[in-house]
Amino acid sequence: xxxxxxxxxxxxxxxxxxxxxxxxxxxxxxxxxxxxxxxxxxxxxxxxxxxxxxxxxxxxxxxxxxxxxxxxxxxxxxxxxxxxxxxxxxxxxxxxxx
Amino acid sequence: xxxxxxxxxxxxxxxxxxxxxxxxxxxxxxxxxxxxxxxxxxxxxxxxxxxxxxxxxxxxxxxxxxxxxxxxxxxxxxxxxxxxxxxxxxxxxxxxxxxxxxxxxxxxxxxxxxxxxxxxxxxxxxxxxxxxxxxxxxxxxxxxxxxxxxxxxxxxxxxxxxxxxxxxxxxxxxxxxxxxxxxxxxxxxxxxxxxxxxxxxxxxxxxxxxxxxxxxxxxxxxxxxxxxxxxxxxxxxxxxxxxxxxxxxxxxxxxxxxxxxxxxxxxxxxxxxxxxxxxxxxxxxxxxxxxxxxxxxxxxxxxxxxxxxxxxxxxxxxxxxxxxxxxxxxxxxx
Numbered sequence: 353x354x355x356x357x358x359x360x361x362x363x364x365x366x367x368x369x370x371x372x373x374x375x376x377x378x379x380x381x382x383x384x385x386x387x388x389x390x391x392x393x394x395x396x397x398x399x400x401x402x403x404x405x406x407x408x409x410x411x412x413x414x415x416x417x418x419x420x421x422x423x424x425x426x427x428x429x430x431x432x433x434x435x436x437x438x439x440x441x442x443x444x445x446x447x448x449x450x
Numbered sequence: 451x452x453x454x455x456x457x458x459x460x461x462x463x464x465x466x467x468x469x470x471x472x473x474x475x476x477x478x479x480x481x482x483x484x485x486x487x488x489x490x491x492x493x494x495x496x497x498x499x500x501x502x503x504x505x506x507x508x509x510x511x512x513x514x515x516x517x518x519x520x521x522x523x524x525x526x527x528x529x530x531x532x533x534x535x536x537x538x539x540x541x542x543x544x545x546x547x548x549x550x551x552x553x554x555x556x557x558x559x560x561x562x563x564x565x566x567x568x569x570x571x572x573x574x575x576x577x578x579x580x581x582x583x584x585x586x587x588x589x590x591x592x593x594x595x596x597x598x599x600x601x602x603x604x605x606x607x608x609x610x611x612x613x614x615x616x617x618x619x620x621x622x623x624x625x626x627x628x629x630x631x632x633x634x635x636x637x638x639x640x641x642x643x644x645x646x647x648x649x650x651x652x653x654x655x656x657x658x659x660x661x662x663x664x665x666x667x668x669x670x671x672x673x674x675x676x677x678x679x680x681x682x683x684x685x686x687x688x689x690x691x692x693x694x695x696x697x698x699x700x701x702x703x704x705x706x707x708x709x710x711x712x713x714x715x716x717x718x719x720x721x722x723x724x725x726x727x728x729x730x731x732x733x734x735x736x737x738x739x740x741x742x743x744x745x746x747x748x749x750x751x752x753x754x755x756x757x758x759x760x761x762x763x764x765x766x767x768x769x770x771x772x773x774x775x776x777x778x779x780x781x782x783x784x
Contacts, residue, residue: 388544391769392537429534433541436500440545443504444518447549 368423370415374434380447382409385437389430400426454523454757455510455546456750457503459539460531460559461584462490464499466510467747468521469754472569476513477740477747478506486619489612496534503542510746518550523762525753528556529774531584536770544768553762555753559744560585560776564596565755566748567710571735577704579695579723580776582711582744583608586652586691587776588698594781599698600650607687608713610654614683617665618676625743630680631716637681641674645686650697652690657683688719692726699732708735715742755783 376382386406394400400422403414413430417423441447451471458465458479465479482498484490511518526543529536547554564578578589578596586602605613608627615626620633644660646653661683668674674682695707707727709720720736727734741748756762759782 384545384548387548387765388541391540391544391766393769432497432500433537436503436538436541437545439504440542441549444507444546445549448519448551 367416367418368420369417370423370427372413372415372427372430374411374413376409376411378446379409381441381445382406382411384441384447385434386411388437389433394426398422398426402426402430452522452754452758453516453520454525454555454750454754455521456557456562456746456748456753457524457526457539457543458559458562458744458746458749459499459503459535460527460529461535461744462495462498463744464503464506464535464539465744465746466503466506467745467750468510468514468516469747469750471754474747475516476510477745478509478513479745480506481624483623486621487616488622489616492532492534495532496538499535499538503539506746507542507546518546521550521552523553523555523753523757524550525555525557525749525756526768527559527562527749527770528763528768529771530559531770531772533770533772536772540768540770544765548765553757554765554768555756555761556763556768557749557752557756558774558776558779559749560587560589561596561779562748562752563710564589564708565752566741566745567708567735567737569751570737570741571708573706573708573733573735575704576706576708576735577695577699577702578708578710579691579714580711581607581691581709581713581719583612583713585711586654588650588694589776590698590702590704591781591784594784596776596779596781598775598777599701600652600694603648603651603653604655605658607652607654607691608711610658610687611683611713613658614661617662618679625712627713627716630684631718633677633680634684634718637675637677637679639674639678640685641668641679641682643682643686645690647690647693650694652694654687657686684716684718688716688722691719692722695723696726696730699730705732706735707732710737710742712743715739759783
């Protein structure tokens with residue numbers, strides 16, 4: 353499953369990248385986090401591209417940016433969001449059977 | 451029986467409320483309060499919300515004595531509002547909607563205020579004055595839309611009051627507007643301010659700069675007290691609002707007026723509006739701080755109406771938007 357999250361194409365060769373792997377305790381929880389976090393678009397002029405890949409219980413996020421500054425802002429805010437989603441799952445989960 | 455839980459976090463309040471067929475089962479909230487002289491910034495406000503939203507959610511469920519499986523749908527504020535706080539709140543709504551396997555509904559914040567006001571006051575088809583820190587609109591319902599008759603062309607009336615409170619270094623606890631209202635009660639001498647009504651619209655930014663520029667000198671000279679200035683500001687801006695509301699009522703032939711939004715709990719505004727309504731033989735409807743000020747139940751209530759009329763939002767479309775006009779929403783429940 354792949355999901356591109358930016359309108360703007362960033363030149364792969366000349367950009368900074370960062371890869372993040374987030375393991376969850378079940379495939380269902382990883383899917384919930386993926387579907388929650390992939391909705392919000394990156395700000396158009398931020399020049400950051402965020403790509404999600406869901407690999408069973410592991411959510412992988414690839415960041416690509418033109419500048420270290422914008423990359424930091426994007427990754428920082430993503431980590432805050434991830435923390436909130438993880439805490440929500442811990443406190444109000446586990447997911448009911450569908 | 452339909453139970454909807456609503457998440458609100460578009461400004462400096464984070465609230466979660468639960469509504470069951472027109473009954474508010476719970477409606478806890480927290481307010482991010484900044485030191486005197488300072489406004490609230492998006493990032494810090496988002497951090498505040500992230501830090502307490504789960505506690506507020508737990509309180510909402512506990513006070514309503516409900517389990518997640520008693521809930522039929524999850525509603526959240528889609529906009530308008532500040533981006534970062536909106537997203538933080540939406541994240542929790544999306545997560546619980548999936549954990550509990552419930553449909554999710556994106557709600558327009560302004561519609562939330564209107565529907566909550568209608569529910570609480572029992573008004574049927576009012577002309578609505580929606581006044582808060584971020585919005586100032588005169589609204590009337592016609593043909594499946596809440597139409598905007600008049601609005602501010604620059605800053606919101608609440609923003610004008612908040613920023614004036616910063617000049618006087620008034621406390622932001624419980625809110626700057628509340629403290630201005632208390633001071634204004636002791637004011638007696640009217641300081642003339644620019645009165646800016648342009649057709650059906652109002653403007654507050656010129657008035658704000660006018661008073662901001664003059665405050666240091668006025669106070670130094672001792673001609674007017676801070677209380678007098680609070681009084682004069684309130685009288686001027688509220689008169690402007692009452693004027694455009696009256697014109698909208700005359701235009702629509704409306705016999706009901708409803709005040710919603712955070713500034714709506716100001717008793718002087720209610721008094722002035724009540725007087726106008728009385729002279730027209732109309733009825734004033736207003737609510738108190740629990741429901742005027744941003745809260746989760748108002749989002750639950752609008753969500754309840756939307757859900758009952760068959761509106762739900764696909765999860766992939768549950769993004770937030772800082773700009774979202776009241777008249778963009780098709781009213782499918784009236």
